[in-house]
């Protein structure tokens with residue numbers, strides 16, 4: 542069952558009418574694909590009602606980024622969601638305009654320090670403020686009990702967890718694995734900017750991450766490989782092997798979980814990907 546809501550007043554009235562149920566939240570910017578659907582399905586398994594938000598948040602785009610071009614495909618998104626077999630109710634809340642979330646005189650923004658300062662945060666200085674602010678508001682407006690995010694945006698997931706912990710927001714955050722296409726490319730709404738040729742070039746990202754994982758797990762010289770990959774291809778924005786909890790550089794022996802975090806440019810499109818490595822399996826502590 543899917544119920545579509547486009548205005549804030551209708552959403553608030555609907556939310557007010559829900560009693561006692563556990564409410565799951567899946568925040569998205571739409572142009573849904575199997576990655577988003579995996580979050581939705583998990584949320585349906587674990588909650589009585591699920592709120593799927595579709596909101597292209599202007600505050601998380603930089604001045605020269607693709608806010609106006611970002612694919613808005615509400616009709617197709619509704620069709621995709623309608624195909625999910627469930628007896629539970631899915632509320633698809635797609636605010637008609639930004640003012641439904643950020644009224645014209647809105648002047649507050651939320652900064653999570655530290656974890657936002659490198660990688661995506663360094664390249665997109667206002668991005669995480671925009672994300673934290675909208676996610677905080679969505680948590681507050683939806684009063685959800687549990688919210689679902691993708692590991693695909695790994696730094697974003699850590700930022701949200703930190704915000705929830707610092708502000709003592711009563712919500713459980715669940716991070717779901719990355720869904721990929723058959724060639725290994727992580728699904729992303731921005732993949733549709735890629736030509737067929739670009740899509741082949743884009744495979745450098747998952748393939749390099751996978752190779753680094755393999756080298757680490759086989760105790761081979763992964764750092765030399767990563768450094769050479771970075772030097773030989775100017776399309777990398779970053780390629781790092783980090784402590785998955787802190788995003789600080791780390792060695793396999795020192796932490797229980799590493800993340801290999803990468804951002805790679807194909808033409809004007811930036812692609813993000815990562816692999817988590819459980820080092821306990823290989824390196825006895």
Ligand code: AMP
Pocket residue numbers: 568569570571575576577579580689690691692693694717718719720721727728729730
């Ligand atoms: P977006 O609409 O791109 O803002 O993404 C909405 C949510 O879907 C975020 O929590 C993303 O991390 C998650 N997501 C995006 N792509 C994938 C993917 N390939 N696999 C799993 N989750 C994803």
